[in-house]
Amino acid sequence: MASPYPTIASPIRVDGHVLRNRIVMGSMHTGLEGEPGRFGELARFYGDRARGGAALIVTGGFSPNLAGRVKEHPSVLDSADTVPAHRLITDAVHEHGGRIVLQLLHTGRYGYHDAIVAPSPIQAPINRYKPAEITPEQIRRTIDDYAASAALALEAGYDGVEIMGSEGYLISQFLAPRTNQRDDGWGGDLERRARFAVEVTKAVRQAMGAEPILCYRISALDLVEGGLTGDETVWLAGALEAAGAGCLNTGIGWHEAKVPTIAGVVPHAAFAEATARIKAAVSIPVIASNRINLPETAERVLRDGQADMISMARPFLADPDFVAKAASGRADLINVCIACNQACLDHYFLDRTVTCLVNPWAVRELERTAEPAATRKRIAVVGAGVAGIACALEAARRGHDVTLYDRAERPGGQLRLAAVVPGKEDYGRAIDGFWNQLREAGVTCRFGAPADAAGLSEAGYDEIVVSTGVVPRALDIPGADDPRVVGYADILTGAVAAGERVLVIGGGGIGHDVALFLAHPPSGGPEDLAAFEAHWGLNGEARHQPPARRVTMLKRSPGAFGRTLGKSTGWILRQELRDFGVRQLAGVTYEKIDGAGLHILTDGVPEVLPADTIVVCAGQLSDAGLADELTARGCRVHLVGGARLAGELDAQRAIEEGARLGNRL
Known part of the structure; x- marks a missing residue:
């Protein structure tokens, strides 16, 4: 069968590697990068995405030295001690036919610790720490550190590295007049401000050789005053290609920019034209990113010649099988990323392990059992909000006979209400995906009429899950x-x-x-x-x-x-x-x-x-009266979501509760 997304499905060469399709899983911090003892969890996380069809995976950022680490708890690749742990990750990805590169990230003035350095001692508006000015000697050592880390990445089995030169981190700080006020050989005109980026790229290429992938994350738009202009970015792209970059992955906006770049208010593929300008200036592959979460959007950007590949980060949190579903003509089953950031970015900022609101098993894959249940049960789930949907799906996937009830004609509950709010339109797409998954999993859906305690009790269900949500106060x-x-x-x-x-x-x-x-x-x-x-x-x-x-x-x-x-x-x-x-x-x-x-x-x-x-x-109150009636009739009852706890409505908590209950029933 011909692929419904033929451009996505076509292979492409990057340096010495032929990638099986045009989809890249972009870099995301998971919160586990600084814990080699938990790299088995990362191996499962990345391995599942490779099995699901991602052609190239970029890890969360690892710093080439301690000064460049993101937080006090270091995620650094500067010695061979952690190479065996990294091998768990690379072996898992290669087992499923994927390729994986390690991102080299020096945060510069964005680091959350008191040893940060930057081209000039200018404090970032989003950080309480002020950086020290990096000396020429430290600059040279840092370039060497990038090269040493790249060599260690190859030893660990990675297919190359991505140099993070975007989002306002150290390399961006050297490039922009906003943060580089030096008057030596590393500051001043554009060529001197770009010297650090170019020399890092040259050093990494020399350390790795010609075959490994050398991807450079270039800022297509800085979106801050004193950032690079469009013409300067195009010039930089050419200089990086000449220095040895094998592909350019575009990033959008510094972290301190006052323009949304990845939230739901941003139109799909809003920044593809900025990527297209870079693509026109170089002969190496160029990757588009930011707010591309649907296969049809990715196909359009590629077909229109705005990019050679597409990077998706959060969509792979939401659905590890994104590519496989699209390729098989079942894009309707994709768990759509809703760009809420609630369980990914917000978790990371709060020092919690990253996961996903619509997929609570992301980065927790080892906590889920996929084995069929020992005993097949008849299960009723009453309430087709997100908690009920998640519970019904998990229970059905383990082999139970599940019936989902709701008085509304369509599932979704409070999340479907939210879908009409400007910037939350993708919530509706996610609900549609859930409904398709329910039918695919064989869940019997009885919508449009309330379920009563007498009828449920007489039906003889083994388990009844009450997920009736909330009523407004x-x-x-x-x-x-x-x-x-x-x-x-x-x-x-x-x-x-x-x-x-x-x-x-x-x-x-x-x-x-x-x-x-x-x-x-x-x-x-x-x-x-x-x-x-x-x-x-x-x-x-x-x-x-x-x-x-x-x-x-x-x-x-x-x-x-x-x-x-x-x-x-x-x-x-x-x-x-x-x-x-x-x-x-x-x-x-x-x-x-x-x-x-x-x-x-x-x-x-x-x-x-x-x-x-x-x-x-x-505010809201729990709608749990049905559970009380069922309990009084001697039924085995479970409460999840808003029916269990109203409080501040929390879709993330509701989906996780439902999924975990369904997985253990």
Whole structure:
């Protein structure tokens, strides 16, 4: 059968290696790079992705020396001591026909420790540590360290290395006037600022020889003031090719850039044109990256000649079989990366092992059993939100006879509600993928009618999983029964149309999402690249469209809004709300609602807020009544997700709970 994505499926030569297709699994820190004793887990993680079809895998970053490490706990390749541990990883990938390169990453001023160095002693705005200025002698030693690490990588079985020269790390810091204010042979004009990048590349090529892969991660767009211009980047690409780079992998934006680059608000393949400019300037393969999470998007970028290969990082957390599913014509079964960053980047920043919201087994593969259950059971799962879906899938894959119930016509629960929020459109794609997986796994889906305790009890199920989720907390003040008061689900489903003046009661994640949904202009959809570029000022000064409505957010607790939002994405949502003029009032006491509006006290000062619509996002309560009824009837009952614990709605927790329960039933 011909591949539905023929360009993706075509092989390509990089240095002395022929790769079986055009898909690269991009570098991701997992949190295990500094723990050689856990490299068996990394071996399984990378091995599964090679088995699933990834042609080339790039590891998380390893520094060539201690000064370049990311955190105090070092992930460094500077001696032969860890070579045997690395061999576990490379052997696992080669066993499944993949190729793997080790990323060499020196963080420079981005390191989170007190021994950091940089071209100039300029503190990064995202780091509390100030770097020391690297001396000429240290520069020479660092270049030698890169070469020594590359040689050790080959000894460990890697097929080459990737030099990290993007995202604002040390090599970027040498290249950019923003961070390089030297006046010696390593700073000044572009050629001298580029000297470090070029000499590192030459030294690594000399240490490895001609056959191994030498990939250089080049910043296609810096997105910071004082970064490289487009013409300078094109010149650099040519200089790197001449220095011995065998391919160029494009990165987008420094970590301190105030432009989203990988979050859901970014249109798919938004930066492919920047990659295309580099591709036109060199003869070696060029790799596109950032917000390419669907096979059709990857195929289009390749077919249009904007890149030779595609790098996907988080999509391989979400689904190790991404390539195999696409190649076999079953892209509908792909576990779609939703670009939430909640369990990957945010985990890493919090010193937790990385995983994935839609795939809780990522980097935890050894904790899951794939063996058929010893006894096949009849299992009912009531509630087709993400916890119920995850549980049903895992139980069915272990051979159980599973029936999934939901009163709604379609699965997804709260995640499907979220899919209408601007920037979260991929949530809907993920739910569609889950539904296809349910049918593929043989789960019987009974949607569109509630399940009752009597019927479930009489059906004689061996196990009943209650994943009925949450119910919104009602507003308890005089006038709360006013017809202008509505729940967030009514707004997000379109059951109620909001008026011009809207009050959003609640400052949690749902309140922020609802405020954005209501304020966001009707134009500038998820794939409107021109609108994205204008809003974030990619081609000049930022230009914001007028908001759709006048929105005010309120919360009882004092302090800033958005403290519970994701570390790597919360800033984007907060900025969008500011851009669309959303007013925020904290420390509010709600008095009553009458014809004049919502009466409040803020620091003892009364105010009346006129409103056409008042949306309640004031928390949730567990909907667990069915579990109590079933238990009273003597059924074997399990509670998962919001039905077990409402709190701040957490899809990651719900999916993991459901998956782990389903896997052990």
